[in-house]
Each structure stands twice: as C-alpha cells, then as structure tokens.
Amino acid sequence: MQSGNPEAYSRFTDFDIYLFRAGKHQRLYEKFGSHVVEHNGVVGTYFSVWAPSARYVSVIGNFNGWNKGSHPLAVRWDSSGIWEVFIPNTGRGETYKYFIVNENGRELEKGDPYAHLWEVPPHTASVVWDTYYEWNDQEWMTTRKEKNALNAPISVYEVHLSSWRRDPSDPDRELSYGEIADALVPYVQEMGFTHVEFMPIMQYPYAPSWGYQITGYYAPSSRFGTPQDFMALVEKLHQAGIGVLLDWVPSHFPGDAHGLYEFDGSHLYEHPDPRKGYHPDWKSYIFNYSRPEVRSFLLSNALFWLDRCHADGLRVDAVASMLYLDYSRNAGEWEPNMFGGRENLEVISLLKEINEAVYSEFPDVQTIAEESTAFPGVSRPVFTGGLGFGMKWMMGWMNDTLRYFERDPAFRKFHQDNLTFSTVYAFTENFMLPLSHDEVVYGKQSLVGKMPGDEWQRFANLRLLFSYMFTHSGSKLLFMGGEFGQTSEWKFDTSLDWHLLEFAPHKGIAACVKALNQLYKNEPAMYERSYTADGFEWIDTSDRENSIITYARKGDRPEETLLIVLNMTPVPRADYRIGVPSAGSYQEIFNSDAKEFYGSGIGNQEPLASEESAWHGRPQSIRLNVPPLGAIVLKISAES
Structure with a gap:
C-alpha cells in the first residue's frame, strides 16, 4: 500500500x-523492477525501486518524453524505503530510468x-521486459542430478x-545468442x-571488463539478444546433454552513473567506509554485506539465474x-x-546463507568458488x-603446474616437487583444476606459447x-582456444583463431583433448573418487x-584402476619398468604421443603382461615404452 493512495497496486x-x-x-x-500487470481492468506496468534516501522518485522514458515530473512514485508507509507506481497503458519494450532526487537535492538518473533487459551499450536505459519462456529441457532438468554430482565427470569449457x-x-560483429547456439552446441558435443x-x-556496459563490471545483475547482456534468446541457448545446450x-x-560493481553506485545519492549498495567499500585493484565498489537489503539483493540474484534461466551452477568470482x-x-x-581478525564476518555469513539457499532450492546444481x-x-x-x-578452484595446482611446464625439460628434474606437492592438500577441498582465461592474458602468453x-x-x-x-x-x-593450441594471447574483442585448425599441430591438440574428454567420461576411475584420497595413489x-x-x-571397483606414466623430457624411454598394483595384462588405452595427435607414435601396441619382479614396493611389475614428452594410460585387461 502506498501513502496518499490506498488503492494503489x-x-x-x-x-x-x-x-x-x-x-x-x-x-x-518477483517484486522489484518493472512488471506488466492488469490493475482495475487496465493493462500497464508496475514499477518499484528501493531508494530510502530519496525525497522524490519518478519514472522517465520514451513513453513520457523523459519528463521528470509526469509519473512520480509513492513511497511506502512502512519505512522500507521502497517506492512504487502503476502506470497504465505502458508495457513490454518501453525504455525507462528512475529519476531520483535525494534528500540533499542531488538529481540522478x-x-x-532489477531490470531483465537493458538497452545495448553504450545506451544505458532499462527496458520493460519479462522472463517468460516455455522451456523444453525437461529431460535434462530431471536427470541433471547425476550429471552435476561430485562422483560424475565434470569437464568444463570456459567461454567468453x-x-x-x-x-x-x-569480424567486428558479435554473434547473437542464437548464432552462438548454432555453432557452440555441436562443437562442445x-x-x-x-x-x-x-x-x-549479466549486463555490463564496458566491454574491456570482460563482463566483470556489472550494472544489470538480473539481465542477460543485451549485446547478444533478449533474455528469451539467452534461455534458448541454455535450452539447446541442455537438449544436447551439456x-x-x-x-x-x-564481489564488486562499477561506478557508472546509471548503475548501483550511490544509487539514491547515498552509499546504498556499497559500503560507506572506503576501507570496506572500494576495491583498489579494480577501481570498483564493494557491496555493503552488512546491510540486510543488500544481502537480499545478492541472495535473490544467485537464485534468479538458477530459477528463471535454468543454470546448473554458479562459479563465484573473486571469493x-x-x-x-x-x-x-x-x-x-x-x-x-x-x-581483531582479518576475515570479513559479514561475507562469511552471507556466503553460507547463499549456499544453503541454493542447495535447498536446487539440490542438483553446484556452486564453485574462485578462492586462492x-x-x-x-x-x-x-x-x-x-x-x-x-567445489573450489585449485589455484595452487594451476600455478605450480604452469611454473613447472614453463621450465626447460633439462631442468625439470630439480623441480619435480612442483607436480607432486598438489596431493599434499588435494583432498582438503572438492577441487576443480582450472586453466582459465586469467592465464592467457596480460603478457602471460597462450598455453602453447608458455611451453x-x-x-x-x-x-x-x-x-x-x-x-x-x-x-x-x-x-x-x-578456457576456450586452449583446446586447439591458440597461439596468441586471448583478446576480448577478437575471435579465436579458428583457422589454426587447418594445421596439423593444432588438429593434434584438438584430437588429444577430445580423446582425453572421452577417456575421462568413459573410465570410472577418473571421476568416481575425485575428491577422496583413496582415488589416487603415487606409484x-x-x-x-x-x-x-x-x-x-x-x-x-579394483578392476577399473588406471596407471598413468608421464615423461617430462623429450627423451623416449624403452623397456622402462614400473610396479603395478596386481598381476595381469595391462593395455595402453591412451597415449598423448599418438600420431593422430601430431606425436611420434612411440607406445605400446600389445598388452603388457606383468612379471613377478618386485619394483616400486610392489611384487609385480611391467616393462614398457615411454614416449618423449608423453603421457600414457594403462588399464588391466578384462581377461587378466
């Protein structure tokens, strides 16, 4: 109910x-924002906004010639700071902003x-829109619990x-959600x-931010289409089993004049103390995590993408x-x-609340923390x-691994601990191994460029x-491009170099990644116990x-055990002996040096029978050929 108008919607x-x-x-x-409704037999749009420090709020847009005085909102009687209005004969597609005069007379637009659609940047108005969509991904939604489980294979392709x-x-034209779906879905499959x-x-005004400076937290980016276009992209991926x-x-938001910063002329969404409210790295503003209304904003936002857009999980940035x-x-x-500590207690409680709400409402999704x-x-x-x-990103593994692989193979023998150290802490968390966009920008070179x-x-x-x-x-x-050996650093405004797939080395990388994905999905030993120490053993x-x-x-099951041998030098090793867990015949099921991967083809074509020769603390061992700069995966044959 609004003051001065008890019959208002x-x-x-x-x-x-x-x-x-x-x-x-x-x-x-479901409450804030713009909603097309029927009220007293008239179709129009209901607008509501939180602006407790405002003394005047109106809706301005094309429908009223951006007139600041024609369509004022009324503040609720309950001191919530919420302003509301129903405007007849306005509807879907109207552009609008809130004109706000704060208690000191400052004027803002x-x-x-909570808008679900914005104008395409550099324009900055919101658009009256909805999230209605007739979903056709029921098969995925009813079975995704198994696909997102911690004992399932999860291999993620990161896409900008x-x-x-x-x-x-x-080349300057970005593809639409629909065009991306037509190309991306079959490729990922x-x-x-x-x-x-x-x-x-989410809607972001500044392209060089890569999307990390958000102004529209409840809207898919209009650069590529409408919310329904985005939902269709999600649906097509789901229909393909992805x-x-x-x-x-x-974690932060930008200071754009049309965004959340000083929204009603006060520090509404950001913390007023710059020691807590300003991020020196990103020159952006930090949410006031102690303010209940801001906590509701973020809690609702996390659930919005899972609810309305059928997302299967959230990777939370910069935890x-x-x-x-x-x-x-x-x-x-x-x-x-x-x-007296350095931990942000409000953040800790908020993250706990958000994760509890997510898994309560959507128990078949995952939240993943980028936490270093x-x-x-x-x-x-x-x-x-x-x-x-x-899950949590395993940043230590990523840093140690890249540092190791960047070394000349002649010196790797002095740094083998870089690779083996990860298992000291690998099972303290449910880790995801990331080779993300952050590793191929700002002079770091592409992945293949690091080698x-x-x-x-x-x-x-x-x-x-x-x-x-x-x-x-x-x-x-x-991250995209790594799967075919993109040679240049990633650029946010340029397409990947797809023409590289015409060349054998790049074809080989792509074929290798494809084979690794199949190996990962086909062999239970690779994923059933990914987060427990009993799923990994050093030989x-x-x-x-x-x-x-x-x-x-x-x-x-013991018969599913896989043996992995990695040779970190360009010297092939013939007749190399390793201890094996049990007697039997071992078959090579993957070799990164295969000729179809642009390798030299050194490997083990025939099954390798174990011998009663103790090695590596085991009574049985095998002898095999180890390829140069190669990895092989062995599995005990069913006949053993």
Missing part, C-alpha cells in the same frame, strides 16, 4: 517487506537494478561469448566437454577478495573485525563449519600438460633423473 506483502529488511528474501525479482567466434564476414561455463553474461555454469560477481578485509590493502588501509587462499572448508557443508560451496622447445616439443608439452590435468584428481576447466615420484612420474587412479 503493490506486489509487496508485509512478509515480503519483513524478509527484505531481514536480508532473507530469496525472490525479490538510474537504471533499474563476445570473442569465442565472430561473424567471419564482419564434438569435443566431449560435459559443461560450458560462460564468463559473466550443463551450463554462469560466472557470478557478487578471496570478499573473505579478507586486508585483501590488496596495506597496513592502516583496513579495519579488523570485531575479534588456504581459507578452511570452502567446499565443505555449512553444518560442518564450511562455507558450503560444492619450451621447438614447435614439436611445445605441442607435445601442451598435450602432456592436458594429460596430467585430466588424469589428476578433481574436475576440469579449460613412483623418485625418478627425478629421467623426470618420469607414475601414479594410479582408482574407482569403486
């Missing part, structure tokens, strides 16, 4: 207001924080929509990835920057918490004291890196001179 109940002000509302997108592929006839992760697709993860950014009050700050630039520190229990349940995420040696060695090293990644415990994430890490390491991956 409102979508808010007293319980909604209570939940909003308690920081517990999970469906604010703001987009709608603007630069994955562009119009070949006009062919390559064998189980999931796609989209870098932020899961969809979304990059979500609750470490949220958790620590001193993140990227010098002494004196931050204030300890009430206990040793903060304990990130991917452990809230009831055990954890933050409640389903040492001549052309053949660089591509062999990359195949070896991918083989190590896919056979290591944990789920996988690979030997002592052969530093030859830079060869061997290990086993284990599933629920």
Whole structure:
C-alpha cells in the first residue's frame, strides 16, 4: 500500500517487506523492477525501486518524453524505503530510468537494478521486459542430478561469448545468442566437454571488463539478444546433454552513473567506509554485506539465474577478495573485525546463507568458488563449519603446474616437487583444476606459447600438460582456444583463431583433448573418487633423473584402476619398468604421443603382461615404452 493512495497496486506483502529488511528474501525479482500487470481492468506496468534516501522518485522514458515530473512514485508507509507506481497503458519494450532526487537535492538518473533487459551499450536505459519462456529441457532438468554430482565427470569449457567466434564476414560483429547456439552446441558435443561455463553474461556496459563490471545483475547482456534468446541457448545446450555454469560477481560493481553506485545519492549498495567499500585493484565498489537489503539483493540474484534461466551452477568470482578485509590493502588501509581478525564476518555469513539457499532450492546444481587462499572448508557443508560451496578452484595446482611446464625439460628434474606437492592438500577441498582465461592474458602468453622447445616439443608439452590435468584428481576447466593450441594471447574483442585448425599441430591438440574428454567420461576411475584420497595413489615420484612420474587412479571397483606414466623430457624411454598394483595384462588405452595427435607414435601396441619382479614396493611389475614428452594410460585387461 502506498501513502496518499490506498488503492494503489503493490506486489509487496508485509512478509515480503519483513524478509527484505531481514536480508532473507530469496525472490525479490518477483517484486522489484518493472512488471506488466492488469490493475482495475487496465493493462500497464508496475514499477518499484528501493531508494530510502530519496525525497522524490519518478519514472522517465520514451513513453513520457523523459519528463521528470509526469509519473512520480509513492513511497511506502512502512519505512522500507521502497517506492512504487502503476502506470497504465505502458508495457513490454518501453525504455525507462528512475529519476531520483535525494534528500540533499542531488538529481540522478538510474537504471533499474532489477531490470531483465537493458538497452545495448553504450545506451544505458532499462527496458520493460519479462522472463517468460516455455522451456523444453525437461529431460535434462530431471536427470541433471547425476550429471552435476561430485562422483560424475565434470569437464568444463570456459567461454567468453563476445570473442569465442565472430561473424567471419564482419569480424567486428558479435554473434547473437542464437548464432552462438548454432555453432557452440555441436562443437562442445564434438569435443566431449560435459559443461560450458560462460564468463559473466549479466549486463555490463564496458566491454574491456570482460563482463566483470556489472550494472544489470538480473539481465542477460543485451549485446547478444533478449533474455528469451539467452534461455534458448541454455535450452539447446541442455537438449544436447551439456550443463551450463554462469560466472557470478557478487564481489564488486562499477561506478557508472546509471548503475548501483550511490544509487539514491547515498552509499546504498556499497559500503560507506572506503576501507570496506572500494576495491583498489579494480577501481570498483564493494557491496555493503552488512546491510540486510543488500544481502537480499545478492541472495535473490544467485537464485534468479538458477530459477528463471535454468543454470546448473554458479562459479563465484573473486571469493578471496570478499573473505579478507586486508585483501590488496596495506597496513592502516583496513579495519579488523570485531575479534581483531582479518576475515570479513559479514561475507562469511552471507556466503553460507547463499549456499544453503541454493542447495535447498536446487539440490542438483553446484556452486564453485574462485578462492586462492588456504581459507578452511570452502567446499565443505555449512553444518560442518564450511562455507558450503560444492567445489573450489585449485589455484595452487594451476600455478605450480604452469611454473613447472614453463621450465626447460633439462631442468625439470630439480623441480619435480612442483607436480607432486598438489596431493599434499588435494583432498582438503572438492577441487576443480582450472586453466582459465586469467592465464592467457596480460603478457602471460597462450598455453602453447608458455611451453619450451621447438614447435614439436611445445605441442607435445601442451598435450602432456592436458594429460596430467585430466588424469589428476578433481574436475576440469579449460578456457576456450586452449583446446586447439591458440597461439596468441586471448583478446576480448577478437575471435579465436579458428583457422589454426587447418594445421596439423593444432588438429593434434584438438584430437588429444577430445580423446582425453572421452577417456575421462568413459573410465570410472577418473571421476568416481575425485575428491577422496583413496582415488589416487603415487606409484613412483623418485625418478627425478629421467623426470618420469607414475601414479594410479582408482574407482569403486579394483578392476577399473588406471596407471598413468608421464615423461617430462623429450627423451623416449624403452623397456622402462614400473610396479603395478596386481598381476595381469595391462593395455595402453591412451597415449598423448599418438600420431593422430601430431606425436611420434612411440607406445605400446600389445598388452603388457606383468612379471613377478618386485619394483616400486610392489611384487609385480611391467616393462614398457615411454614416449618423449608423453603421457600414457594403462588399464588391466578384462581377461587378466
């Protein structure tokens, strides 16, 4: 109910207001924003906005000639700071903003924080729209629990929509959601990835931010089409059996004049203390996590993408920057918490609440934290004291692995601990192994560009890196372009270099990644126990001179055990002996040096019978050929 107009239309109940002000509302997108409704027999649009420091709010748009005085909102009587109005004969497609005059007389024009569609940048108005869509992905939605489970293979292809592929006839033109769907879905199917992760697709005004500076948290980017166009993309991926993860950014937002910053002339969404409210790295603003209404905004937003857009999970960006009050700050630039520590207690409680709500409402999805520190229990349940995420990016593995592979093979024997150290902590969290966009920008070179040696060695090293990644415990994430050996650094405004697939080395990388995805999905030992120590066993890490390491991956059944041998030098090793878990005949089922991968073809065509010759602390052993800069995977044959 609005003051001065007791018959006015409102979508808010007293319980909604209570939940909003308690920081517990999970469906604010059903209340705030613009909604086409019928009221007293008239079709129009209901607008509502939170602006507690405003003394005047109106809706301006094309429908009223951007007249600041013609369509004022009324503030609710309940001191919630919510303003509302029903405007007859307006509807879907109307562009609008809120004109706000704050208590000091400052005038602002703001987009709608809950809008589902915005104008295409550089235009900044919101658009009256809805999220109605007749979904046809029921088969996926009813079975995705098995596809997203921690004992299922999860191989993620990370995609930046603007630069994955562009119009070949006009390289400056970004593809639409529909055009992306037509090309992306069959490609991901062919390559064998189980999931796609989209870098932020929420409305963002500044393309060089890659989507990480968001102004429209409840709207898919209008650069590529409407919300329904985006939903159709998700639906097509689901119909192809591919899961969809979304990059979500609750850590900061930009200071654009039409966005959340100083929304009603006060520090409404951002923390008023710059020690907590300003991010020095990204020159952006940090949400006020202690304010209940802001907590409701973020909680509702996380659920919105799972509810209305059928996302299968959220990868939460920059969690470490949220958790620590001193993140990227010098002494004196931050204030300890009430206990004298550096942890942001409001963030910790909020992340727990969001994860609890997500898994309560959508138990068949995953939340994944990009968290780079040793903060304990990130991917452990809230009831055990954890933050409640389903998975956590394994940043230590990524850094150690890339540092190792960048070394000349002649010196790798001195740094073998870089590879073996990961298993010291690998099972303290549910880890995802990321080779993400962050590793191929800002002078870091492409993945294949990081590899040492001549052309053949660089591509062999990359195949070896991918083989190590896919056979290591944990789920996988690979940024677009890496799967075919993109040679240049990633550029946000340029298509990937798809023409490289005309050349044998790049074809070989793509074929190798495709084979690794199939191996990963077909062999239970690769995924059934990815997050427990009993799914991984070192066979030997002592052969530093030859830079060869061997290990086993284990599933629920002993006969599924796989042996992995990695040769980190360009020297092939013939008649190389390794200890094996049990007597039998071992068959090579993958070789990164295969000729179809642009390798030299050194391997083991025939089954390898074990011998009663003790080796590596085991009574049985086999002798095999180990290819140069190569990885082989062996499996005991069914006849053994």
